[in-house]
Amino acid sequence: MPVAPAVLNERIREFQDGLILDMESEGFSAQDLQMRHIFNMRYRRQVNYHSVQLQGKRYEQPEEVAGIVDSWSQGFRGRLRKGVAYKKAGIELVSMDIDVIAGCSSRFSSTLRSGDLLRRRSQGPPRCLFSERTKGFVPTAIYAYERLEPSNVVEGPAIIESSTTTIVVPLKSGRGSTFICR
DSSP, X not given: OOOOHHHHHHHHHHHHHHHHHHHHHTTOOGGGEEEEEEEEEEETTOSOOEEEEEEOOOOOSXXXXXXXXXXXXXXXXXXXXXXXXXXXXXXXXXXXEEEEEEOOOGGGOEEEOTTSTTBSOSSSSOOEEEETTTTEEEEOEEEEGGGOOTTEEEESSEEEEOXXXXXXXXXXXXXXXXXXXX
16 A cells, blocks of 8 residues: 555545534534544455554655554454465555544533423323432433434433433432433
8 A cells, every 4th residue: 555645645634624514514613623544454355354543643754654554464463364365465445434523512512401392291190210329219301312402411310212212311429410412
């Protein structure tokens, strides 16, 4: 995989710029974003590929690109048996994934209370959840998963229901636990 750093950086920048724009449209600041590069590579003439994850950065020197290959080679040797590769055929980059990682700022959060409109049931018998802390049943808010938004924070004790799963937000302390929807 000998590639000029400028070519690699141009491809990475093209996709990272799009990711940054998407995240900024969701309200995140570009300064708060971290990138992770995942290089999916294989020896030529091979079917199996191996991935190496590296912190996102610009690759300025050919030695830095060689470092990607070295990291990949070490992982490949640790994963597969000796003799499964034809090293003389060379190494090729099959694909590359770029992950963007962002923290959740409190300015995005809106705390939901048991009386909010997101409750699935407003009438009927109250639902309870057994609490290890109190060794008894405690009244529990029920929320519809489909109606939650990415900025919602659900305080426990609570149950979040959907047609395919149930999420329990337990009561762990005097203030309760929280579930942040992302």
